[in-house]
Amino acid sequence: MSTRETASGSGAESDLDYDDLGLVAGLEIHQQLDTATKLFCQCPTEIREPEAADRTFTRYLHPTRSELGEIDEAALEESRVDREFEYLAYDSTCLVEEDDEPPHELDAEALETVLEIAQLMDMSPVDQAHVMRKIVVDGSNTSGFQRSTLIATDGEIETSEGAVGIEDLMLEEESAQRVEETDDGVRYSLDRLGIPLVEIGTKPDISTPEQALEAAERIGMLLRSTGKVKRGLGTIRQDVNVSIADGARVEIKGVQSLDDIDDIVRTEAARQRELVEIREELAERDASVGDVQDVTDVFEDTESGVIGGALNSGGAVMGVLLSGFDGIVGREIAPDRRLGTELSDHAKRHGAGGIFHTDELPAYGVTEAEVAALREAVGAGPDDAVAIVAADTDVAEAAIEAAAERAEAALEGVPEETRGANDDGTTRYLRPLPGAARMYPETDVPPVEPDPSEVPEPELLTEKVERYQDEFDLGEGLAEQVAYGKHMPLFEVVVADGIDPTLAATTLESTLTELRRDDVPVEALTETHIASVLQLVESGELPNEGVPDLLTVLAEEPDQTAEEAAEDAGLGGADEAEVREAVVGVVERNEEQVAEEGMQAFSGLMGECMGALRGKADGDLVSQLLREEIQKRA
Incomplete structure (x- = not known):
């Protein structure tokens, strides 16, 4: 496969040769497990609506030192943003989830499932698994850390471009679900917190965007082959690590759709190449970043709504001289994202709405005269740029300092950092890369000794498709739909109970889909509902043609049994x-x-x-x- 592609960069299309760039990528796949209870308590793993919460409580989180007395840089930066975290609790929320009681022992069902996954990837389980604390102070865990356990190492999967090593397999607790931003911080929901989560990390063996996508698809297929993973939006997340030869490792968090992975890798490679070129150009200009200055006086009579609003509230305008940066701050480094966008991302972390810079001014109500006065105030020459932040004084100062630090990083090229995936395939700055100081042992949970000897190796989905055709006489298309569909475990159960395979398959993959399209609330149907309806058909008490009607009745009145619903609706079989x-x-x-x-x-x-x-x-x-x-x- 060719490694030369077309990608967007600096506002125009340009060929990227991934061999020449030295592209290296790795994946981290996070998949929720479909267990009955959470990883360290007996609470259910069902997602609730925020409106169902019956109480709330708040916390403030701060980083702690590791056993070596070190503080993780990413956690330290996170703690500099003063925020209150509010948590939505439910009638099922327990003291472990609230961090008011020590965690219980590791869930046995979750451990067995990850050992099955390890087998599918030819991994070697550890002799003894120790739970570790991973510092997280963004509010996503009430305790201020996430519990994580190494279960297996040293595996491999195959792709059409060669083998990709699997470095480690971790069993973790899922984070709390972010509901919304509040005036004081962030609101989280505790229904998701603690759901068992498997994290699979590949080695940096991936060399093209297509291989990244293929590897992710392969891992996804292996996970679903167990029949013990959750399905649906938000149940699987992909993180991608990307670097080029002259760049740096960048971790991209939260890629929701598998189909976006190749675009994410492609765009990040192009972004890093642009940053390398910017570094070289800034070096030729002998560029530098000046000290932060108060430039409020320049805008005393401004007609800019943003700046005027900040000043009328008693705020200030803080600026920084970017020597040699003229034309560079406004340079596009990814589709619709510029170096100035990177500076703005850092400023926003401290509560500012963003930055203004002279590559885009005059605009936004800022006049040409004010730009000239701004340049004069900081001593900017024709080859220089100026960035400013207008906000409350403390916010403006912290935000412009963060923007200045990012500008200084541009002098070095590509900063190592953690970024978040955007819906359009681009990324945004989140925080620095975490370091070793982030992890330390969890003393409240005893270690376990994984025993893979009694764990059966799951049948691959590709093998299921072939078996469904041979054993059940299903067509290839229907067999593939069932095997890869979310109802596959239920199909296996009902067929084992004597239900006709064709009836089961068409009901699960066709009838339910058609009912959903007709706005029938099929999400209210339980596996018991569906299995009972199929049993009525098998026993001759309900004709095949009555299945859609009976499922509709049950979806609208789920408290009934299938027998009760059939009788009330007059859906029994006629002689x-x-x-x-x-x-x-x-x-x-x-x-x-x-x-x-x-x-x-x-x-x-x-x-x-x-x-x-x-x-x-x-x-x-x-x-x-x-x-x-x-x-x-x-």
Whole structure:
């Protein structure tokens, strides 16, 4: 496969040769496990609506030192942003989730599942697994750290571009779900906190965007093969580590869609190349970053709404001279993102709305005269740029200092950092890369000794597709839908209980989809509902044609059993005499059409017969009796 592609950079398309760039990438896949309880307590793993919360509490979090007395740089920067964290608690929330009680022992079901995953990736389990604390002070965990356990190492998966090593497999607790920003900080929901999460980290063996996507797809298939992972939006997240030869390792967090991975890698490689070129140009200009200055006086009579609003509230305008940066701050380094956007991302971390810079001014109500006065105030020459922040004085000072630090990093090239994935395939700054000081032992949870000897190796989804075709006589398309679908574990259960495989497959993959399109609330259906409906068909108490109607009734009134719903809705199976009576009635009402068209009237009358029977009769029986009645009169 060719490693030369087209990617966007500096406002124009340019060829990227990934071999020449020295592209290196690795993946971290985070997948929620579908266990009955959470990793360190007995609370359920179901996601709740925020409106269901029955109480709240607040916390302030601060970083702690590791056993060696060190403080992690990423946690330290996070703590500089003064925020209150509010947590939504539910009737199922326990003291462990609130960090008011020590965690319980590691969940056995979760451990067994990750050992299955380790087998599928040819990994070696550790002799003894120790729970570690990973410092997290962004509010996503009430304790101020995430508990993480190394379970297995040294595995491998295959891609069309070569093998990709699997470095480690971790069992972790999921973070709390971010609900919204508040005036004082962030609001989180505790329903997600503590759900078992497997983290799979690859080695940096990936050399093209396409290989990154293929590796992620392969890992996703292996995870789903266990039948023990959660499905749906937010249950799997991909982080991508990317670097080029002259760049630096950048971790990109929170890639929600698998299909975005190749675009993320492609865009990040181009961004790093642009930053390397900016570094070289700044070096030729002998560029530097000056000291932060108060330039409020320049804007005393400004008509700029943003700046005027800050000053009218008693704020200030702080600026910094960027010597040699003229034309560079406004330079595009990724689609619709400029070096100035990077500076702005850092400023926003401290509460500012962003920055203004002279590559984009005059604009936003700032006049040409004010730009000239600003340049004069900081001593800027024609090759220089100036960045400013208008906000409350403390905020403005902290924000412009952060922007200045990012400008200084541009002199070095590509900073090592953690970035967040945007919906458009670009990324934004989040925080510095975490270091070793982030981890230290968890003393409240005893170590465990993983025993893979009794853990069966799951059947791969690709193997399931072949088996469903051979054993159950399903078509290739339907077999693939079932194997890769979220209802695969239920399909296995009901077929083992004697349900016809074709009926089970079409119900799970076709009927439910059609009902969802018709706005039937199928999410209210439980596995018990669906299995009970299929059992009624298997026992002859419900015809195949009654399945959609009965599922609809159960979805709208989920407190009923399938038997109760079928009886109340009159969906029980009709005997042959009742079916014949209904068919005769339809034929007699359409006597003239039958006389004129004969058997050609069959199709139209068949639909009318099924409607008259309201799903109480099997279609084959209705068809047989209708043909008989038409032939009598033809």
